[in-house]
Amino acid sequence: xxxxxxxxxxxxxxxxxxxFEPGFNVLTGETGAGKSMLVEAIxxxxxxxxxxxxxxxxxxxxxxxxxxxxxxxxxSRSLLSELGIELEDDMLILRRDxxxxxxxxxRINGKLVTLAVLxxxxxxxxxxxxxxxxxxxxxxxxxxxxxxxxxxxxxASHKKEYLSLFNKLKKLNRxxxxxxxxxxxLAQRLDLFRYQYxxxxxxxxxxxxxxxxxxxxxxxxxxxxxxxxxxxxxxxLYGDGRAMxxxxxxxxxxxxxxxxxxxxxxxxxRLESLYYQVEDIVHECRKYAESIEFDPERLHEIESxxxxxxxxxxxxxxxxxxxxxxxxxxxxxxxxxxxREERMAELMKQRENLLLDLAVEAEQxxxxxKEVAADLTQAIKQELAGLYMxxxxxxxxxxxxxxxxxxxxxxxxxxxxxxxxxxxxxxxxAPNPGEPPKPLAKIASGGELSRLLxxxxxxFAKLEPVTSLIFDEIDTGVSGRVVQAMAEKLxxxxxxxxxxxxxxxxxxxxxxxxxxxxxxxxxxxxxxxTVIPLDREGRRLEIARMMSGHHLTETTxxxxxxxxxxxxxxxxxxxxxxxx
Numbered sequence: 354x355x356x357x358x359x360x361x362x363x364x365x366x367x368x369x370x371x372x373f374e375p376g377f378n379v380l381t382g383e384t385g386a387g388k389s390m391l392v393e394a395i396x397x398x399x400x401x402x403x404x405x406x407x408x409x410x411x412x413x414x415x416x417x418x419x420x421x422x423x424x425x426x427x428x429s430r431s432l433l434s435e436l437g438i439e440l441e442d443d444m445l446i447l448r449r450d451x452x453x454x455x456x457x458x459x460r461i462n463g464k465l466v467t468l469a470v471l472x473x474x475x476x477x478x479x480x481x482x483x484x485x486x487x488x489x490x491x492x493x494x495x496x497x498x499x500x501x502x503x504x505x506x507x508x509a510s511h512k513k514e515y516l517s518l519f520n521k522l523k524k525l526n527r528x529x530x531x532x533x534x535x536x537x538x539l540a541q542r543l544d545l546f547r548y549q550y551x552x553x554x555x556x557x558x559x560x561x562x563x564x565x566x567x568x569x570x571x572x573x574x575x576x577x578x579x580x581x582x583x584x585x586x587x588x589x590l591y592g593d594g595r596a597m598x599x600x601x602x603x604x605x606x607x608x609x610x611x612x613x614x615x616x617x618x619x620x621x622x623r624l625e626s627l628y629y630q631v632e633d634i635v636h637e638c639r640k641y642a643e644s645i646e647f648d649p650e651r652l653h654e655i656e657s658x659x660x661x662x663x664x665x666x667x668x669x670x671x672x673x674x675x676x677x678x679x680x681x682x683x684x685x686x687x688x689x690x691x692x693r694e695e696r697m698a699e700l701m702k703q704r705e706n707l708l709l710d711l712a713v714e715a716e717q718x719x720x721x722x723k724e725v726a727a728d729l730t731q732a733i734k735q736e737l738a739g740l741y742m743x744x745x746x747x748x749x750x751x752x753x754x755x756x757x758x759x760x761x762x763x764x765x766x767x768x769x770x771x772x773x774x775x776x777x778x779x780x781x782x783a784p785n786p787g788e789p790p791k792p793l794a795k796i797a798s799g800g801e802l803s804r805l806l807x808x809x810x811x812x813f814a815k816l817e818p819v820t821s822l823i824f825d826e827i828d829t830g831v832s833g834r835v836v837q838a839m840a841e842k843l844x845x846x847x848x849x850x851x852x853x854x855x856x857x858x859x860x861x862x863x864x865x866x867x868x869x870x871x872x873x874x875x876x877x878x879x880x881x882x883t884v885i886p887l888d889r890e891g892r893r894l895e896i897a898r899m900m901s902g903h904h905l906t907e908t909t910x911x912x913x914x915x916x917x918x919x920x921x922x923x924x925x926x927x928x929x930x931x932x933x
Contacts, residue, residue, distance in 0.1 A: 360417050799829060
């Protein structure tokens with residue numbers, strides 16, 4: 354869960370640290386105090402989109418840091434292990450700096466990571482319901498993704514198999530497209546490949562040849578120096594005052610001494626061995642000198658060959674092996690182009706078979722999705738019943754795609770397919786009995802959308818590994834008993850994981866375990882946002898303000914006390930429920 358959030362030079366916040374607790378946390382404050390700004394900060398911390406507007410005026414960067422407590426067996430642990438990041442006392446620190454020049458620096462437990470990695474880890478820890486999520490819920494292009502997310506235990510393996518086939522089809526389509534280039538382009542490619550292949554083939558390259566030739570050139574080019582060197586070696590050992598004579602004298606003297614003192618015998622043997630080794634070296638040096646040929650013609654051949662190889666390297670590869678590999682590749686291309694019609698027929702047959710395989714998988718995917726859709730609608734209806742929408746009908750309607758990347762004929766029908774399958778779905782709702790279900794965008798009011806969104810979050814929370822759920826004014830557009838029902842729903846969720854909720858509703862605040870008050874104040878250093886944890890009395894006063902403004906009456910205070918006591922009784926009852 355999110356234990357602590359720290360911000361520095363973030364929007365209207367020069368420096369602020371907020372401590373969160375397990376259970377149900379609420380944040381309240383007057384309009385414009387900066388409540389949603391805190392949600393933005395948390396979103397950035399887990400990989401949300403950044404803006405330079407987040408950097409406080411006059412500063413170079415904004416800094417956001419979050420401290421998280423990670424439970425045992427949480428899936429983030431295996432991901433962190435793969436990344437080489439260790440937990441310290443089961444705690445994890447995410448940090449993101451936003452530079453005024455547009456650069457982002459992300460760290461996890463002090464280790465630099467990419468924004469993508471920060472997002473991947475963050476999505477396992479937090480789920481954020483922002484004020485734009487109502488629009489996301491209305492966007493029909495997201496409906497299929499929501500369904501697949503709910504049913505991923507059943508759907509994921511089939512979707513993976515389908516996507517693998519679809520990617521093969523994309524690759525095959527690209528190959529077919531290349532073969533379908535116009536004749537002029539084909540002729541140009543054929544001419545180019547033939548020239549390149551013939552140029553390489555004519556060179557008759559041998560792997561490692563350039564290295565051997567370079568070695569031979571080095572020897573041939575230094576023939577005179579090598580010959581003179583060998584002569585000097587032989588002369589030094591066998592010339593006037595030669596070393597061999599001195600070694601022979603020393604050997605004879607040492608042998609004579611060894612006859613007197615046997616302990617010198619090993620030295621005699623070693624010196625004799627040395628004498629014969631030197632004699633052998635002299636012999637080999639003479640042979641080497643005699644083998645040296647002064648052959649300008651061969652040296653010229655080597656230079657010409659190496660120049661040719663170097664020219665081919667500049668065109669086709671850094672090494673002889675790379676040049677030969679390129680030749681092999683264009684040989685295959687030539688074969689394909691020269692036998693284009695046969696190749697095209699073969700590819701089209703492959704495509705036909707692949708489309709059939711995709712159709713079979715798409716049909717299977719649709720069947721499983723319909724099963725999941727039935728489960729999901731039932732789960733949503735169950736949650737809506739507790740939000741005074743018990744008469745609401747929810748339906749997930751399936752229809753064929755109107756357009757896609759390819760068409761397949763299957764069971765006598767032509768169907769468009771995409772990388773998601775051949776389904777398009779639409780969530781339909783009938784809030785009132787007797788009405789036919791209609792698309793969400795056409796029928797659902799703001800309050801109905803809020804409740805539907807909360808019902809979805811409640812359903813998905815049971816499946817997700819996230820330890821914290823953030824709600825930004827989820828109670829928009831509702832009042833009275835509906836707010837109370839939503840508050841109870843959020844409290845129920847908070848019994849299993851942390852909930853952080855921004856609200857304007859006193860009933861919601863009364864149900865909270867922990868209450869934070871957000872205020873904006875103007876001073877010598879400009880406008881600042883600050884957060885104050887409220888004690889029991891502070892909480893009573895803030896709920897009273899939420900109910901009646903700043904003019905508090907005894908009646909209001911009594912009403913607040915009744916509201917808080919009622920909330921405590923409801924919470925105690927919810928805690929006693931055997932299952933959630």
